[in-house]
Amino acid sequence: MQNLLLEFRPAKVVSRKETYVSYYVVDPTTDTLKRLRVRCNHVKGRRERLKYATALCSEINRKLFSGWNPLTGTEPSEKRSRKLLAAAQEFCSTHSRNLRPDSQRSYRSKLKLMVLPEQPTIVQDESCSRRMPPAGRFFLTEN
Secondary structure, three states: OOOOOOOOEEEEEOOOEEEEEEEEEEEEOOOOEEEEEEEEOOOOHHHHHHHHHHHHHHHHHHHOOOOEOOOOEOOOHHHHOOOOOHHHHEEEEEEHHOOOHHHHHHHHHHHHHOOOOOOOOOEOHHHHHHOHHHHHHEEEEEE
């Protein structure tokens, strides 16, 4: 995966044979920039078309800088930065009355498996170095 500083290139108005707003956003499936164009030729008159395209360009840039990606359909919001575990727990708490008891138990079990415990620390016990074989000289402690 490429680590990009920006996930888009700002929109710009292009007025040639046809007038359009062109911008690039990261396609999450391929992790590359994909060009998108919004054509403005349906607006009559060259001046009106440029006014429309300029207003559209500034609106697209405002959305892009706030975190919007048209390919994923994500709107900039607080839910975007939630963690998977928090979202799954919220789902279970809101939909628990609609689930069978077996399903509830199964979902809770899967959530517990997702939570990784802290890695235990292995400490060598010097007091039993002569009495125990090498494999028994170590024990686990919780952090």
